[in-house]
Amino acid sequence: MNTTEHWINGSYVPAGGRTAPVTNPATGKVTAEVALASVEDGHAAVxxxxxxxxxxxxxxxxxxxQILFAFRELLNARKGELAAIITSEHGKVLDDALGEVSRGQEVVEFACGxxxxxxxSYTENASTKVDIHSVRQALGPVAIISPFNFPAMVPMWFFPLAIAAGNTVILKPSEKVPTAANWMAELWKEAGLPDGVFNVLHGDKVAVDTLLTHPDVKAVSFVGSTPIAQYVYETATAHGKRVQALGGAKNHMIVLPDADLDLAADAAINAGFGSA
Structure with a gap:
């Protein structure tokens, strides 16, 4: 049984303790084990x-x-590999997985700018003999905690921009779909990203809490359920971090009076159960 390991400082770090099963949803078969980080593993990634x-x-x-552009070209050439990984661990059909990768790539391309x-910015004489300057600077190490439903797209909402802006990243993907994150880490290295700029920490609440409370993590981005989003926000802000916590986005819709109700109903069902 293969074990999906952490990616820290440009190479794989063997699992030294707890693991969890990774399952193919199409068959129910356990296909691998994923390492569950200890506090020490989290500290090493940070x-x-x-x-x-x-x-x-x-x-x-x-x-x-230039490294962003190289990553974009590699991703575009090999996105079929990433889509196949997503299908094998998440269960969405291959076309849907390819669409997910393409949506993530849009953010990579945006970050190239x-x-x-x-x-x-600079404003002269904003007040009498007062000029105003503003600068944008990198924060430092930042953490991304992403959900199972979009193993590639949701992390790519965040890490291309964080990296392009000069930050370094620790990605904590869902333990249900860990392999996509490692694949992207290897792609970053092939694109020329220096070791340590992009790290992948697998795990559960232990890994999350380590990132939320570590003094060297400057900001946290999260996507997931509303209760966990509230927990992430409260815990990380209490430790002085900038936090973006997105919760509760479960296929919500607004159906207006002039809508085609049959089409709207079909869209609602497919949004929630299209891969079932």
Whole structure:
């Protein structure tokens, strides 16, 4: 049985303790085990991100975006591989998985414009003899906690922008769908990303709590259920972190009076159960 390991500082770190089963939803068969991080594993991932931050932050925007473009080209050429991984662990059909990868790639492409997005501003004489300057600067190590339903798209909502802006990343994917995150980590390395800039920490609540409370993690982005979003927000803000916690997005719809009700009903059912 293969074990999906953590990706820390540019290489795999063997699972040293607890594991959990990874299941193919189409068959119910256990296909692998995934490492569940200890507190020490979490500290190692954060330490790698912290050590890589100064050099990555100081690298020119031109060099950073060159790596983004390389990642984009590799992803575009090999997105079928990632889609197949998503199908094998999540269960959505291959066309749906390919669509997910394409939606994530849109954010990668947006992040390729980071030299423009990072521009500050300058206002002369905003008040009498008062000029105003603003600058945008990287924060440091940031954490991403992503759900099972979009193993590639949701992480790609966050990490291309965080990395392009000069931050380093620790991604904690759902333990139900761990392999996509590792595949993307390997792709980043192939694109030329320095070791430690993108790390993958697998696990459960132990891994999450380590990231939410670690003093070197500067910000947290989360997508998942409303109760966990509230827990993430309360815990991380109490430890002085910037937090983006997105919860409760379960196929909500607004149906207006002039809607085609048959079409709306069909869309609602497919949104919730299209892969069943």
């Amino acid at each position: 330490a790698a991100a912290k050590a890589a931050f100064p050099a990555w932050r100081d690298l020119s925007l031109t060099r950073r975006t 980071m030299p423009h997005l990072m521009k500050g």
